[in-house]
Amino acid sequence: MKKSRLLTSTAAVFLTLAAGLAAAGPAGAADCPSGEFCAWEHADYTGQRANWSGDDGWWESWIADEDSSWANHGISGPGIKDHVKVYSASGLGGHMTLCLAPGQEVNHNAAANDDGDSHTWAMSC
Ligand SMILES: [Ca+2]
Ligand SMILES: [Ca+2]
Known part of the structure; x- marks a missing residue:
């Protein structure tokens, strides 16, 4: 009984924290x-989203040359x-269209728009 009360109160604290974060x-x-x-097919983080935790040398056709906004939520x-x-x-060829620092979000970039085909994580830009 003690254990279940503890779990319940822990869950309640977590939910309160989660609500607080959302409200913040x-x-x-x-x-x-x-x-x-992440990369989206339209500007302002709209349309279909692609997301990767690692590198991708050959983006799927629906996002390749369709990327219009980007976010780096890397740790x-x-x-x-x-x-x-x-x-x-593809294969990190052509030229670099964009380099995002950690936490950086780009809702629109005319030069990079609809041009991405591959990406890699790097130590710096
Ligand atoms: Ca697009
Ligand atoms: Ca391209």
């Missing part, structure tokens, strides 16, 4: 899982590759 307002505008890099830390470089051709 967004740290960023983009809905992108922690630890991942930062010593020795961790927390920047994301996006390239205009």
Whole structure:
């Protein structure tokens, strides 16, 4: 009985904290899982979202050359590759269209718009 009361109160505290976080307002505008890099087919983080925790040298056709907004929600830390470089051709070819620092969100970028085909996590830009 003690154990179940403890679990119940722990759950209640967690829910209160979660509600508080939600009410505190967004740290960023983009809905992108922690630890991942996200790209959307339209500006302002709309349309279908692609998200990756690792590198991808060949984006799926529906997002390749369709990316219009981006968010880097990678985890930062010593020795961790927390920047994301996006390239205009598959296999990190072509040119770098965009480089996002950890936590950076880009809701629109005319030069990079609809041009990404691959990306890699990097130590810096
Ligand atoms: Ca697009
Ligand atoms: Ca391209």
